[in-house]
Amino acid sequence: MNTAILKPHRLWAYLQLMRPANIVTAWADILAGFAASQYIINNPTSGWQINLIPLAWLLLATTGLYGGGIVFNDVFDTELDTQERPERPIPSGRASQGVATLLGSWLLSIGIVAASQISWLSTILALSIALAALCYNAFGKHHQIFGPINMGICRGGNLLLGVSVVPATVGEYWFLALIPIVYIAAITLLSRGEVHGAKVSTGVIALLLIIIVIIMLLGLGLLTNYQIFTALPFLIFFTMQVLLPFIKAVHEPTPEQIRFAVKAGILSLIILDTSIVAGFAGWTSGLIALSLLPISIKLAQIFAVT
Numbered sequence: 593m594n595t596a597i598l599k600p601h602r603l604w605a606y607l608q609l610m611r612p613a614n615i616v617t618a619w620a621d622i623l624a625g626f627a628a629s630q631y632i633i634n635n636p637t638s639g640w641q642i643n644l645i646p647l648a649w650l651l652l653a654t655t656g657l658y659g660g661g662i663v664f665n666d667v668f669d670t671e672l673d674t675q676e677r678p679e680r681p682i683p684s685g686r687a688s689q690g691v692a693t694l695l696g697s698w699l700l701s702i703g704i705v706a707a708s709q710i711s712w713l714s715t716i717l718a719l720s721i722a723l724a725a726l727c728y729n730a731f732g733k734h735h736q737i738f739g740p741i742n743m744g745i746c747r748g749g750n751l752l753l754g755v756s757v758v759p760a761t762v763g764e765y766w767f768l769a770l771i772p773i774v775y776i777a778a779i780t781l782l783s784r785g786e787v788h789g790a791k792v793s794t795g796v797i798a799l800l801l802i803i804i805v806i807i808m809l810l811g812l813g814l815l816t817n818y819q820i821f822t823a824l825p826f827l828i829f830f831t832m833q834v835l836l837p838f839i840k841a842v843h844e845p846t847p848e849q850i851r852f853a854v855k856a857g858i859l860s861l862i863i864l865d866t867s868i869v870a871g872f873a874g875w876t877s878g879l880i881a882l883s884l885l886p887i888s889i890k891l892a893q894i895f896a897v898t
Contacts, residue, residue: 602687604686605686606681607895608681609663609666610659610699611895612891612894612895613891613895614662614888615654615659616884616887616888617858617865617888618657618747618750619654620861620862620866621654621747621754621772621865622751622753623754623880623881623884624865624868624869625750625752625753625756625757625768626647626755627869627877628872629754629761630758631647646709646710647757650706650710650714650753650754650756652706653706653710653718654703655699656699656700656702656704656706657700657722658750659699660695660697660699660700660703661696661746663695663699664725664726665729665733666680667692667729670682670689700722700725711759712759714753717753718753721749721750724745724749725746728746740776740780743776743780744772744773747773747775747776747861748768748769748771748773748776750772751768751771751865752766752769755768768868771805771864771868772861774801774804775801775802775805778797778798778801778805778857779798779857781794781797781798782850782853782854782857783850795842795845795850798838799839799842802857806831809867810827812868818871819870819872820871822870822871822875822878823867823868823871823878826866826878827867830860833856833863834863834864837849837853838853838857855892863882865881
């Protein structure tokens, strides 16, 4: 490996490829799945000596999987970015496509190995997420319908990875994956207009998908172990944060408004996950999950999100 990458500006370029602010949103997926699994309830211990090592492994797993997937996004888009976004690390020459490929492969491997420390099901989910991410970067993103669904599957699988801390509950709560699948499909659909703008019809479809997500979150109140009134303040916060930018993008589908809506949508993933955490695990857990939001916002001021 070229020693030039050890220089600070080179390291910074590779860190930019990983989109740190986005990785924090992936942590929130794990917390949502972890809360839904009822792991702490199913594993009572004396006092406050709760074993959170499995959670640490899952957070490391999603860091590798999401980081690796997003690095490969830039690797596969090098030719396109050279024309449309020459300021990005690889087209600008600040990062090498070859080294970025090695970095992405290394991160995906870390994600799979970390997940294997939990269970065989976690390993399968991690492998599936890695393959889905590579499929999206290589082929899916260019498909009008399959692309958004493909990206949504990556995030839905990530939430189930959190649930897999108690493997038996994955079969019980598999449907939770549908929420991020629909939500990410909406963001991915709208994001296609980040460079040249989007059709009004595309924005309308994305907005309708967001509304469906809100209805799905309200529907979780039908579950016996989900406290909808505890989750409601977080759900209202989520609705306000994501609906307004998407409505504005529909009215004014310019690249600037679309990028703003996409960024708001990505960061609001944390609030979406927080509403799931609060409903399954209470106020305190919800606030802990929500604490990831200012971290992600701060990182988004330093690193690109889209």
